[in-house]
Amino acid sequence: MADAKPTLAPDGATGVLVLATGETVWGHGFGAEGSAVGEVCFHTAMTGYQEIMTDPSFAGQIITFTFPHIGNVGANPDDVEADAPHALGMIVRERVTAPSNFRAVERLDGWMKRHARIGLAGIDTRALTRRIRAGGAPNGVIAHAADGAFDIDALLAMARAWPGLEGMDLAKEVSAATHYGWEGGVWRLGFGYGSESPSHDMGAGEKPHVVAIDYGSKHNIFRNLARAGAKVSVVPATATFDEVMALRPDGIFLSNGPGDPAATAEYAAPVIRQLLDTGKPLFGICLGHQLLGLTVGATTTKMFQGHRGANHPVKRLSDGAVEITSMNHGFAVERDSLPANVLETHVSLFDGSNAGLELTDKPAFSVQYHPEASPGPQDSLYLFERFVGMLESQR
Structure with missing residues (x-):
């Protein structure tokens, strides 16, 4: 900002949104210094901020946390869904305090700085x-x-120049660069992440083999498949x-992203x-759900505010049961666009939007929400058990 005309922040503020x-919101910056441009959304979860920040689905987004006390349990190397954060930054109500949790190894603000992510505290997040x-x-x-000097005109121009998520393909940017075999199991207190996957050499008596197409997957999905x-x-x-089939899959998984x-x-x-x-079973989650819908002839649209939280009720239409789900999506499959060979299986009880589908002529199904996040x-x-059961029955 050497050539910029700096505006001194009011009341000693060191951060701004x-x-x-044209709206400007002042606060106290933490984590890395600098600026980042993206879509500003909100997330209603009370916990799991590390998982949220590292979820590749949040690439291109700045997260407003509605729960005021974000950071009070600190940060640790286990509660992550990718090797580094993908969300651009976070906006919180209260300043980050010293951690109060036996699993913490560092403060959240230190974790943010180490990963070059910007935080903004002291904001009226409501x-x-x-x-x-x-x-x-x-x-x-x-x-x-840190010096409270900002070129507001330049920041506004940056915000207005950003094209927005509609029409933007980000899966290539967050996907795995090459094929690899997943080995990690789910986390257990006192044990950490175990290994639940066998060798990846096919042979008699082995477990069914899932090939997961990574559009920006959370690690816990792979853990739960294992x-x-x-x-x-x-x-x-x-x-x-051909690359997928060369791995001789028993089934295909389409990831979030x-x-x-x-x-x-x-x-x-x-x-x-x-x-x-091929007739092989297929299961999709979130972006994978949307891609399955688009593949069979449905359409997707950008939602007005999106669904992001760990408390979203979804009705399972087969029996009327209600699942408390975790959601993170700004696009949705249009219910009215589902073709005749697609059965709607789940709906959001917040707004009636589609939350699941199943093909009637193929062994394929998907959900819009995140079962691996375990909000229920x-x-x-x-x-996951249903999908793996389908693989075992067709071997």
Whole structure:
């Protein structure tokens, strides 16, 4: 900002959020200094902020946490869903305090700084959340400068120049670079992450083999596939049909991920269509759910404010049961666009939007929510068991 005309922040503030609409919100910066531009959304979970920040689905987004006390349990190397954060930054009500949890190994603000992520504290997050609910998720810039000097005009121009998530393919940016075999199991107190996957050399008597297409997957999805009894191989988002089939899968998994599903579907849908034609079982979560819908002829649209939280009720239409789910999506499959061979299986009880589908002529199903996040805590783990059971029955 050497050539900028700095504006001194009011009341000693060291952080600011500048929205593309021209609104400016001042606060106290923490974590890394600098600026980042993206979509400003809100998340209603009370816990799991490390998992949220490292979820690849949050690439291109700045997260407003509605729970005021974010950071009070510190940070540790286990509570992550990827090797590094993918969310651009976080906005919180209270300043980050010293951790009060036996598993913490560092403060959240130190963790944020180490991973080059910007935080903004001292914000009226209730007012910001209401603004997003009323006006939709805006584009904005989050900035932190220890000296409190900001070029607001430049930050506003940055926010207005950012094109937004609609039409943006981000899966390629967060996907695995190459094929690898997953080995980690689920976390257990006192033991950490065990290994539940067998060797990845196919042979008689082995567990069913899932090939997971990584559009930006959370690690806990792979852990739960392994816990359900599968061995898992991971391939990049751009993997071809031949590359997937060369691994001799018993079934295919379509992962979650960021960005506009219609943009990702330009290269993903032709591959998924070929995989469906093999008759092998297929299971999708979040972006994978949307990609399955697009592949079979449904449409997706950008939601006004999106669904992001660990307390979203979803009704299972087969028996009327209600699952408490974790959600993180800004796009949705249009219910009215589902073709005749697609059965709607779940709906959101917040707004009636589609939350699950199943093909009537292929062994394929998907859900919009995240069963691996265990918000119920085990309301939706049956989905992994159902999928692996389908693989075992067809071997």
